[in-house]
Amino acid sequence: MFLMQLDRVMGYWPVLLKGIAMTVSLSVLSLLIGVVLGFAFGIIRAGRNRTLARLLGLYVDFFRGTPFLLQVFIVFFILPVTGIELSAFTSGVIAMSNVAACFIGEIVASGIKAVPTGQSEAAAASGMTRAQQMRHVVLPQAVRIVTPSLVGQFVLLIKDSSVVSAIGLLDLTRAGWVMVQSIPNGLLVFGIVGLSYFIICYPLIYISRRMERRDQSTIL
Amino acid sequence: MLGNLNIRVMLEYLPDIWHGFLATLMLSAAGFAGAIVLGIVACALSIQPLRWLKWPAVAYVDAIRATPLLAQLYFLYFGLPRLGVLVPEMVIGVIALSLNSGAYVAEIIRSGILSIQRGQVEAGMSTGLTYLQRMRLIVLPQALRPTVSPLIGQAIVLVKDSSLLSLISVVELTRAGQMIAIDRFMPIEGLVSTALAYLVLYYLLKLMAGLWVHQNRLPGRA
Incomplete structure (x- = not known):
């Protein structure tokens, strides 16, 4: 009985493979968009313009405070009302990239704040503009600090991708x-x-755990 | 987009949203209670030395962390009846939430206990404290303090995760919002009411975490 069922499950391997491909492509695409957007969010959130940072904070809070399933529904049902026609795949990618950007943005902001102010002061003293300080001095160090959390975020994203099955995408x-x-x-x-x-x-x-451990050993 | 929001319909369905809100609150509370118990057990097993007791706890934590809640939920939803366990969807949902969050709670408590230095216990011994006194006065206060904020964070995750129970037809907040959408063909009104209700819970929990951190700041620590 069990073997017969196992055999039938194996007969479904094309569906399973399709599902895996969908899960992976959704996650990778959203990660790429989410990282780019997330860094932009992070720089604004840690930036000097406090009004802009607070406004973005409200936006981020909305997506960090509501269930991802609800966000998928919002993208899938509300955007079409405004006249934007979206396929389920595009809706999924939009919802996933957006939520990824919100979480990554907060991680990046805390990474930027964790870089000692002396670093950007030294860069300013050597005549760098704000943008140059960010690009050549602060961000490279912030990236090192946030990388383990980013890997962890990718795992969350892959798991979140299961929720888009609710709008009919054939994922895993x-x-x-x-x-x-x-x-x-x-x-x-x-x-x-x-x-x-x-x-x-x-x-x-496993990689994110190893990285965290390695970072701790370099700090101590 | 939100300019033509039908506030009247939102108010009309307020009692339904309120019931959904209470259901979400109850499901989350039950799930979190189960998660704390499971987390403490899994953590205790994973830090004790016996290998055959340690292995299942580690496997449990890793299996949960590497798979999505929705897959775990379906595993129980379609799997339990096959084992002859026929329970209401709501119970399945709470079990899934507890199993899922329990793994994360175990990791949180574990990192709290591992953060205590051996010298602390030794100092307690040298001042003549008994084992129970050392536990009560030295180890647990220090081990539990850093776990409170992450535990509240996990509670936030759990509240949001409970929305997935709507997919196995448990009536909670997300489902309540969908009913407005179905009854009135007004998805936006339903989704907005639901989102606002979740945000109330989110900000309450976030406020709790903030207050706790503020009140329990240790001297000499940020």
Whole structure:
């Protein structure tokens, strides 16, 4: 019985593979956009213009304080009302990049604040403009500080991507949902789905742990 | 976009949102209580020396951290009936939330305990404190203090995660908002009311964390 079901699950490997491809491409694309936007958010949040920083803070708070599922619905249902037609994939990428940018932005802002002020003062003393200080002195150091958290953020993003299955995208979780409709063994089907996520995410978790440990050893 | 928001409909459905809000609060509280218990057990097992007790705890934490909550939720939702366990969706949801957050709680408590230096315990011994006194007066106060803020952070994550229970048809805040969308074909009104209700919980928890940090600042520490 079990072997028969395992055999049937294996018969679904194209669906499973499609799901994995969708999960990975959603996550990678959103990570790329999220990192670029996130750095911009972070620089503004840690910047001198406090009004702008607070306004962005409100925006960020909205997306950090509401469930991701709700945000997916907001992008999927509200943007079309304003006349922007979006495919489910685009909606998913928008929602994911946006939430990634909000979380990465706060990480980057704290990274920038963690760079001692003497660094930018020294850069200013040697005649660098604000932009040059940021680009050549502060950001390179901030990047080192935030990299372990960024890897952790990528894992969160991959896991968040499962939520976009709610708007019908065939990702890994949705693939499991499709399979379980014809193979009535939830433990087996979602065991395999879980294992696939584990294979994707665990190396990243391992890397981020190693990086954190290495950073601690260089500080102490 | 939000200019033509129908406030009247939002007010009309306020009781439904309120019920959803309470349900989310209750589900989250139950899930968090379970997570604390599971987290303490998993943490205790993972820092004690016996390997055959340590291994399952570590496997549990890693398995949870590397898979999405929604997959875990479906695993239980489609899997438990197969094991002959027939419980309401709400119970499945709370179990999934507890299992999920428990792994993160275990990591938080673990890092709190590991942050205590051996010299602290030795100093307690040399001043003649008994084991219980050392635990009560030296180890636990220092180990638990740094865990409070991350635990509140985890509670925030849990409240937001509880929205996924709407996907296995548990009626909570997200589901309540969807009902407005379905009843009145007004997705925006439903989503906005729901988002505002979640933000109330978010800011309350954030305020708690801020107050706690403010009141428990240790001398000589930032």
